Amino acid sequence: MTDTYRSGFACFVGRPNAGKSTLTNALVGQKIAIASSKPQTTRHVVRGIVTRDDGQLILIDTPGLHKPRTLLGQRLNDLVYETWSEVDVVGVCLPCDQRIGPGDKFIIGEIAKLEQKPKLVALATKTDLVSKERILSHLVDVAAVAEELGIEWAEVVPCSATEGDQVDVVRDTLINLLPEGPQYYPDGEITDEPTETLIAELIREAALEGVREELPHSIAVMIDEILPRPDRPEDKPLTDVFATIVVERDSQKGIIIGHRGSRLREIGTTAREQINRLLGTRVHLTLHVKVLKEWQRDAKHLNRLGF
Numbered sequence: 553m554t555d556t557y558r559s560g561f562a563c564f565v566g567r568p569n570a571g572k573s574t575l576t577n578a579l580v581g582q583k584i585a586i587a588s589s590k591p592q593t594t595r596h597v598v599r600g601i602v603t604r605d606d607g608q609l610i611l612i613d614t615p616g617l618h619k620p621r622t623l624l625g626q627r628l629n630d631l632v633y634e635t636w637s638e639v640d641v642v643g644v645c646l647p648c649d650q651r652i653g654p655g656d657k658f659i660i661g662e663i664a665k666l667e668q669k670p671k672l673v674a675l676a677t678k679t680d681l682v683s684k685e686r687i688l689s690h691l692v693d694v695a696a697v698a699e700e701l702g703i704e705w706a707e708v709v710p711c712s713a714t715e716g717d718q719v720d721v722v723r724d725t726l727i728n729l730l731p732e733g734p735q736y737y738p739d740g741e742i743t744d745e746p747t748e749t750l751i752a753e754l755i756r757e758a759a760l761e762g763v764r765e766e767l768p769h770s771i772a773v774m775i776d777e778i779l780p781r782p783d784r785p786e787d788k789p790l791t792d793v794f795a796t797i798v799v800e801r802d803s804q805k806g807i808i809i810g811h812r813g814s815r816l817r818e819i820g821t822t823a824r825e826q827i828n829r830l831l832g833t834r835v836h837l838t839l840h841v842k843v844l845k846e847w848q849r850d851a852k853h854l855n856r857l858g859f
């Protein structure tokens with residue numbers, strides 16, 4: 553044990569579905585970032601905070617890079633580059649069950665080009681899905697990529713976030729790479745995202761479930777109101793949440809609502825359970841669906857939706 557206190561910021565990068573959100577959750581020990589089986593659902597900058605006696609790690613969840621076809625795409629990409637230059641460490645998630653491809657190399661190359669470069673850690677994620685031999689050959693590929701791109705991995709850690717395997721090593725590794733610094737956040741702080749944003753993300757996650765072909769980026773959620781229901785017994789509080797699911801087209805509205813409202817009811821049930829857990833009280837959730845044509849291209853709409 554040394555008395556050095558280390559603190560700073562880290563974020564994870566990697567292709568869609570690489571396991572970034574799941575690893576963030578595993579490190580923090582509580583669901584904060586939104587994990588989903590659909591690619592590219594993480595859009596908001598959500599911070600998870602790990603506080604220990606020897607340091608504090610602040611995890612920032614960034615959206616993935618993609619072709620900037622809309623104003624939203626552009627803003628998201630700017631945010632990504634900005635985040636990369638601001639953090640101390642970037643964990644590059646390279647899932648063991650997939651070969652390292654041009655997409656991975658592109659991301660690593662972009663970080664390597666930054667003037668203000670973070671330290672790079674390679675995280676060979678999802679080790680539980682493959683054999684020991686495959687993990688080894690994957691680690692060889694990971695080392696080869698560094699050579700090819702002229703970068704250096706500060707560390708390489710194989711891990712499985714779902715099995716909790718080596719998650720403690722990832723945590724130690726990241727904290728050890730942070731500079732000496734103060735404890736930025738008080739003990740017990742898990743995220744500084746406002747509750748509203750977390751609730752909106754939970755609803756959005758539920759709305760995306762089962763929508764296979766549609767682009768996830770066509771859905772946004774606005775929280776209209778969160779109100780404690782008056783006249784409730786103290787031991788049985790109830791919170792009313794009113795939210796609007798925003799889509800771009802009438803056809804998408806139909807998909808969200810479903811046959812006689814069946815899908816919207818399902819979304820409501822799933823989201824409500826999650827919000828119950830987040831708020832720790834029973835929740836009554838009222839959802840509306842609204843078409844805002846071309847919201848992704850319109851600066852006024854983007855600002856209102858918090859981008």
Ligand SMILES: Nc1nc2c(ncn2[C@@H]2O[C@H](COP(=O)(O)OP(=O)(O)OP(=O)(O)O)[C@@H](O)[C@H]2O)c(=O)[nH]1
Nearest residue numbers: 569570571572573574588591592594678712713714
């Ligand atoms: N078997 C296994 N599955 C995992 C592991 N980590 C994540 N997954 C699964 O992989 C899928 C994607 O995980 P996410 O954490 O949402 O991935 P992400 O990189 O944040 O994805 P985007 O938000 O799309 O960029 C989910 O279905 C996870 O349950 C792991 O260690 N083992």
